[in-house]
Amino acid sequence: MTKTALVVDDEVDLCRLMQITLTKMGIKSDVAYTLSQARGYWQEREYDFCLTDLKLPDGSGLELVKEISGSTNTPIAVITAHGSMDLAIEALKLGAFDFVNKPLELPRLRQLVENALKVTHQGDDPEAAPECTPEQKLLDSRLIGDSAVMLPLKNTILKLARSQAPVFLSGASGTGKEVVARLIHDLSPRRDGSFVPVNCGAIPSELMESEFFGHKKGSFTGAVADKQGLFQQANGGTLFLDEVADLPLAMQVKLLRAIQEKTVRTIGDTKEIPVDIRILSATHKDLAQLVQAGTFRQDLYYRINVIELKLPTLNARRDDIPVLATHFLALIAEEWQLETPPSLTAAACERLQHHDFAGNVRELRNLLERAVTLAETPNIDINHLGLPALTPTDTEPHAVNAATQGTAPTAETPDAHTHPASADTLLPNSPSEQMAPIYSSAARDDKSQPIQTPTSASNLHPYRTHTQHYPSVIKGAAANHPKTAQGDSAETINTAKGLASTHQAAQAPNETTNINEAGLPAQGLEHYLQAQEKQLIITALKQTGWNKTQAAELLGTTFRSLRYRMKKLEIDEDQLE
Numbered sequence: 365m366t367k368t369a370l371v372v373d374d375e376v377d378l379c380r381l382m383q384i385t386l387t388k389m390g391i392k393s394d395v396a397y398t399l400s401q402a403r404g405y406w407q408e409r410e411y412d413f414c415l416t417d418l419k420l421p422d423g424s425g426l427e428l429v430k431e432i433s434g435s436t437n438t439p440i441a442v443i444t445a446h447g448s449m450d451l452a453i454e455a456l457k458l459g460a461f462d463f464v465n466k467p468l469e470l471p472r473l474r475q476l477v478e479n480a481l482k483v484t485h486q487g488d489d490p491e492a493a494p495e496c497t498p499e500q501k502l503l504d505s506r507l508i509g510d511s512a513v514m515l516p517l518k519n520t521i522l523k524l525a526r527s528q529a530p531v532f533l534s535g536a537s538g539t540g541k542e543v544v545a546r547l548i549h550d551l552s553p554r555r556d557g558s559f560v561p562v563n564c565g566a567i568p569s570e571l572m573e574s575e576f577f578g579h580k581k582g583s584f585t586g587a588v589a590d591k592q593g594l595f596q597q598a599n600g601g602t603l604f605l606d607e608v609a610d611l612p613l614a615m616q617v618k619l620l621r622a623i624q625e626k627t628v629r630t631i632g633d634t635k636e637i638p639v640d641i642r643i644l645s646a647t648h649k650d651l652a653q654l655v656q657a658g659t660f661r662q663d664l665y666y667r668i669n670v671i672e673l674k675l676p677t678l679n680a681r682r683d684d685i686p687v688l689a690t691h692f693l694a695l696i697a698e699e700w701q702l703e704t705p706p707s708l709t710a711a712a713c714e715r716l717q718h719h720d721f722a723g724n725v726r727e728l729r730n731l732l733e734r735a736v737t738l739a740e741t742p743n744i745d746i747n748h749l750g751l752p753a754l755t756p757t758d759t760e761p762h763a764v765n766a767a768t769q770g771t772a773p774t775a776e777t778p779d780a781h782t783h784p785a786s787a788d789t790l791l792p793n794s795p796s797e798q799m800a801p802i803y804s805s806a807a808r809d810d811k812s813q814p815i816q817t818p819t820s821a822s823n824l825h826p827y828r829t830h831t832q833h834y835p836s837v838i839k840g841a842a843a844n845h846p847k848t849a850q851g852d853s854a855e856t857i858n859t860a861k862g863l864a865s866t867h868q869a870a871q872a873p874n875e876t877t878n879i880n881e882a883g884l885p886a887q888g889l890e891h892y893l894q895a896q897e898k899q900l901i902i903t904a905l906k907q908t909g910w911n912k913t914q915a916a917e918l919l920g921t922t923f924r925s926l927r928y929r930m931k932k933l934e935i936d937e938d939q940l941e
């Protein structure tokens with residue numbers, strides 16, 4: 365069926381240009397020169413999408429955005445004067461699907477129209493019950509939980525997926541921010557493009573520019589080949605800036621420019637390349653507070669945080685614990701190829717529902733992995749969970765919510781009842797407005813997670829994030845190193861002293877000692893340093909029985925940084941043992 369569009373602009377020539385472009389794309393269009401004319405057309409006819417200027421002779425296009433997005437799912441995009449980013453952001457907040465700047469660039473207009481048509485195809489089947497649409501099924505299969513707080517959150521995700529607006533995901537560590545970011549991408553018109561997640565906190569600052577924008581061969585020492593940046597990799601898709609609060613200020617300026625201009629310049633190149641990406645970002649930190657403290661740029665905050673989606677803690681949705689546990693046990697059974705899928709006894713399930721999950725869903729998953737490893741039967745009972753016995757007060761209603769982080773639920777530590785997602789997951793996003801943090805930063809303590817699971821070697825960009833779990837290594841860690849797997853830090857501190865001395869012994873002589881007669885590395889500094897780094901990491905890992913949390917402590921770095929260095933340097937226990 366022929367697609368139809370309503371074009372609203374008072375500039376006759378521009379309307380003609382847009383109409384010609386649409387006709388070439390096989391789209392029939394009507395043109396309205398005023399707001400009232402547009403309203404008339406909209407009431408009389410049905411359109412697949414609308415494109416409106418913001419400045420109209422009898423009012424603002426924002427009114428049309430509000431009316432159309434408030435009453436239908438039809439995508440509406442706005443045309444803004446060059447540089448009026450504030451208005452574009454306001455339109456996105458009001459529900460506009462996307463915006464295009466004047467003077468109109470036809471490739472950008474065509475791209476916007478193609479995305480709008482993909483949105484209109486979604487959920488087109490009028491026969492399908494809402495819960496049976498492919499989008500809803502995908503959402504329900506990947507974002508587990510149907511508690512009171514999750515249902516409105518899921519509806520919001522479906523709406524956000526249809527838009528191109530930048531979304532900022534806030535919430536404590538392990539609440540599922542990356543799961544949601546992937547879903548927004550996979551449910552969006554960009555789903556055929558790449559989803560490129562990047563852990564901003566794990567990229568060494570000196571490599572940031574090259575990682576984000578790429579480099580040309582020979583543009584600096586060590587640039588031995590052309591390298592594509594993350595922006596270019598995400599072209600046509602979504603760039604997910606995880607741990608965005610950890611971006612150094614100097615890089616924040618460069619990112620802002622790239623996001624605003626929608627162009628990037630590769631290091632060593634002279635030309636700017638246009639990129640078409642949607643930005644999603646996340647952090648467990650209070651970004652508004654960092655803006656106030658001057659460590660995060662207000663303009664970048666404003667740009668990436670057009671819409672905020674706040675994820676609830678697991679303690680705020682305890683009803684979801686049984687269904688999440690069943691989901692993870694099924695995943696574990698599949699990944700570990702277990703003959704009989706494990707299941708929880710009623711007592712174990714009840715114990716989990718009373719646990720204070722400082723590490724949220726990630727902690728639940730890790731806890732179950734450990735329990736399955738320790739249990740010798742498929743029935744996971746309370747003693748396999750490795751949790752302390754409950755006191756009588758723990759079992760009182762709401763005792764755990766109140767005990768969370770030692771504070772009762774307040775406006776700053778919301779729970780599901782006081783903060784339904786419909787109202788609170790979408791927050792007003794002015795930097796001057798305070799965001800209420802769900803948790804203090806203590807919630808991020810990696811020690812709260814019983815077992816840190818390694819990531820696999822993959823062909824992903826080294827600083828892309830990765831949330832997969834690898835059972836063979838987990839099992840090996842728990843079985844072979846029970847002490848370290850449970851976090852025996854005393855032992856770690858003692859062995860730490862040996863790090864410097866054993867490092868020499870662990871070195872692969874060809875790689876790290878290949879110094880030429882002039883006393884310089886024969887294969888170049890970069891190669892030499894990487895070999896050194898690799899050997900030090902392997903030494904620390906061996907000393908801690910491949911417990912990465914402890915190895916990171918020995919090396920004076922963070923767990924995440926170590927994990928990403930391991931991926932970058934392709935350090936894998938299975939390969940080395």
Ligand SMILES: Nc1ncnc2c1ncn2[C@@H]1O[C@H](COP(=O)(O)OP(=O)(O)OP(=O)(O)O)[C@@H](O)[C@H]1O
Nearest residue numbers: 506507508537538539540541542543648725726831
């Ligand atoms: N609702 C959910 N349904 C299924 N799995 C979930 C859900 N929420 C989180 N998970 C799982 O929990 C783990 C942590 O999720 P994720 O990495 O998305 O959290 P995060 O909030 O991004 O954490 P961080 O701030 O530490 O990066 C992953 O294994 C993820 O698959």
